[in-house]
Amino acid sequence: MTRVRTQAEKLLEGATATLTHAGVASPVADAQWLLCHVLGVPRAMLHRASVGGPQRDAYLELVDARARRFPLQHLVGSAAFRYVEVEVGPGVFVPRPETELLAGWAIDQVRDAEAPVVVELCAGSGAISLAIVHEVPQARVHAVELDLPAFEWAAHNLSGTGVDLRLGDMADSFNDLDGAVDVVVANPPYIPLDAWESVAPEARDHDPALSLWSGDDGLDAMRVVERVARRLLRTGGVVGVEHADAQGESAPAVFVDRWHDVRDHRDLADRPRFVTATR
Template identity: 40%
Template sequence: MSSPVSPLTLSAIVTGLRAAGCVFAEDEAALLLSTATGPAHLAAMVERRADGLPLEHVLGFAEFCGLRIAVGPGVFVPRRRSEFLVRQAGAVAPARPVVVDLCCGSGALGAVLASTLAGVELHAADVDPAAVRWARRNLAGLGEVYEGDLFAPLPASLRGRVDVLLANVPYVPTGDVDLLPAEARVHEPRVALDGGGDGLDVMRRVAGAALDWLAPGGSLLVETSERQAAVAEETLRAGGLVPRVVVSEELYATVVTGTRPGRDGA
C-alpha cells in the first residue's frame, strides 16, 4: 500500500524526528507515513512523536510477537524483550492450558498465548483501570479480564488449576524510576514500572501466593533484570516452587520460572 500523499516528505520527517532525539528516526518515519490516514493526521502524529509521546502511543499499536496490540496514552507498552517471556511460557504449557496473565497491562502476553496455543482458557488481571480497558479490547473473545490487585479479582475456581501463571510484574527499583527514559517515566503508569526498593516487591507477593493457584506441574514465569535473578530464584524456591533461570542475550532478557512439583505423581 502506498503512503498517503503529504507535504511532509520522508526526509523532512526523519530530520525533524532526529532533531527531537529519536534514535531510529528512519524506521519511525516509515511507520508514521504508512499509518497516517492523510496529511493532517501525519503532521499531528509527527508533532506528537517529536514532543516525546511514545511511538506506539502515537501509532495506536505495538508490534509484539507478530501481533498488533492496541495501546494508547496511559498504558504500558509491551517491550520486545518480553517476547522471550512469552516463548518460555509457551514452551512449558501443556495441552489445553489454563493461563493466567497477572499485571497484564495491554493484554499483549495473553493475546499471544491465546493465538498460538490450542484450547487456551485465558484469564488476565491488572490493578490499573486504564490497563484493564486496553486489555479488554485486545483480549475480546480470547479470555476474561479482571480489575484488581494481583490474585484478588480472580475467580476462586482457578485455585489449583493454573498451568501457566505469567506475571510480568514491575521490577524497576524505586530509586531508578526517575532514571528511565522520558517515554516511560512520563507517559507510562508508575504502577507498571516501580517494583519497590530492590524492584522485587510485587514479585515476592506473587511468589508467596502462587503455589495455591498453580496446578501440579504448573509454572510461574516472571521477568527480571540479570542482577535480580539470583534473589528472584531464591524467592520462588522459598515459595515452594522449583526455580530455573533462563537468559536471552539477543533480547537482553532474563526469565525466572518456578514450577509446582507434582505432575505425574512426582
C-alpha cells in the first residue's frame, strides 16, 4: 500500500525542485534547514511535523528568497561554526565551513598554554575569535575589523566574551601588543578583482566587498597580514591565514623570505586552503 505523503514532505519536495532549478549547491539540505527554521523543529522531526497556513506561506517566501540566491544563513539569521553559532545578516561576511580548519589550527597552537595571546585580523562576524575563547577560555583574544557594519555584527556576537574587539585598519592595529602575541590568525579578502564571474552569487551579491576583493592577484591583504603579524608576534609565534584554493603556491610565497616553517594546509576537499608560518 502506498504511503500518503505528509504536507511537510510535499513542501520539501517542491522546495528542493525549486532550489535545484535555481542552481543552489545544496538544495535538499537548504530546503530542510529553512523548514526547520520556520517550524522550530529539528530535522529528524520534519517529516512528522504539521504545517499551518501561515507557516507554509512563510516557508515559501524563504524558499523564493533562497532561489534568488540570498544566503541561507541570512534567511535563518545565524551560521554554525565549530562548536559555536554566530548571528549574521546583510553587512557581514558569512563564515564558511572551510574556515573552521583554520580556527582549529589556531586553537591547537594555544590549547595547552597558560594565558596565550591571540590576535584575529579581519574579524568579520567574529566567528574565529568566538570559537577560540569558547574552546580555550584562558586565551586573551584581540580582534580588529575595518568595516563598520561587520564590526557591529562582531560586537554583538562577541559581547560578554572578554574579546578585545577594535574598529580600525589591521595595518596599524594593536601597536600596544607588538612582540607580545603568540598566534595571529586571519581570513582576509583574497579574491582577485578580475574573478567576478567565478564567485557564487551568494557571496558576490551579498557579502561585503571589503571581505572579498584584494587586488589584481588577490594577495594585497595577505601582504598586509604578513607585515602586521611579523610586528605583533613574539619570536617563535605563529601566523595562519586563509587563501583561495588557486593560491596554494602564491600565498606561501608571501612568507618565504622572512619566516620559518612556511607550510600550506589543505581543506577537507583536499584543496589548498591556508598557510602557516613561524616568526
